[in-house]
Amino acid sequence: MPKLPVTEIFSSIQGEGPYVGVRQVFLRLPNCNLKCPYCDTGTSVPQQLRMETETGSGMFDTHENPVSFAKLIELLQSYDFSIHHSLSVTGGEPLLWSNQLRVLLPFLQEKGIKIYLETNGTMPEQLLQVLPWVDIISMDIKLPFDGQTFWAVHETFLRYSLQKEVFVKLVVHNQTDLNELRTARDLVAGVDPQIRTILQPVTAIHGIKAPEPYQLLNWQRFFLEKLADVRVIPQTHVFMGQL
Numbered sequence: 001m002p003k004l005p006v007t008e009i010f011s012s013i014q015g016e017g018p019y020v021g022v023r024q025v026f027l028r029l030p031n032c033n034l035k036c037p038y039c040d041t042g043t044s045v046p047q048q049l050r051m052e053t054e055t056g057s058g059m060f061d062t063h064e065n066p067v068s069f070a071k072l073i074e075l076l077q078s079y080d081f082s083i084h085h086s087l088s089v090t091g092g093e094p095l096l097w098s099n100q101l102r103v104l105l106p107f108l109q110e111k112g113i114k115i116y117l118e119t120n121g122t123m124p125e126q127l128l129q130v131l132p133w134v135d136i137i138s139m140d141i142k143l144p145f146d147g148q149t150f151w152a153v154h155e156t157f158l159r160y161s162l163q164k165e166v167f168v169k170l171v172v173h174n175q176t177d178l179n180e181l182r183t184a185r186d187l188v189a190g191v192d193p194q195i196r197t198i199l200q201p202v203t204a205i206h207g208i209k210a211p212e213p214y215q216l217l218n219w220q221r222f223f224l225e226k227l228a229d230v231r232v233i234p235q236t237h238v239f240m241g242q243l
């Protein structure tokens with residue numbers, strides 16, 4: 001029986017992007033292939049999977065980790081999916097587990113569960129492994145950091161994603177470089193100018209500060225010169241105190 005390491009499972013309110021406010025079950029998987037300077041997520045593999053005992057309680061039960069698929073499906077099915085929009089498969093970078101997900105996701109789809117994939121958009125070949133069972137892709141576009149750029153891999157990823165519903169999300173802060181934003185904007189426009197694009201002001205962390213109001217307004221206008229649907233949406237779960 002295959003197994004999958006899982007960080008945590010809980011029911012909450014989507015706090016980012018165009019689906020902000022919908023109710024989801026979150027399946028958070030460990031590990032990441034990047035080290036973003038503003039990362040707010042622990043990505044190591046925990047010894048035990050934790051699952052909230054009662055939604056919103058902040059109290060967690062623990063289970064063996066890695067978890068068997070049978071147990072994981074049982075845990076996920078304990079939620080009433082008639083009141084949840086979808087299952088958010090998040091991380092870390094969940095596509096690091098594409099070999100396991102391509103076995104797990106068809107089971108979940110059979111149960112009528114819609115899959116919402118939150119990804120950093122840097123693993124296009126792994127995306128192809130799971131794409132048939134994914135309904136919505138929330139793809140980050142990472143601006144360069146630590147001398148790394150992701151433009152080519154992002155473009156490939158975004159082209160593959162067009163087979164499904166996809167939107168892109170860029171985290172911006174008060175030192176964000178306009179030339180990098182131009183490259184990001186032109187990349188999305190070159191794939192499809194109709195792709196919904198979210199500018200997400202960073203939640204201040206590690207000395208990285210949110211953009212000034214005028215910066216957000218200028219950048220949104222700049223993106224709208226080439227893209228049809230550009231929205232500025234902060235991380236709402238943070239100020240609501242949601243998980």
Ligand code: SF4
Pocket residue numbers: 032033034035036038039040041043091092093120
């Ligand atoms: S891709 Fe996400 S989880 Fe990975 S380091 Fe960046 S912010 Fe953190």
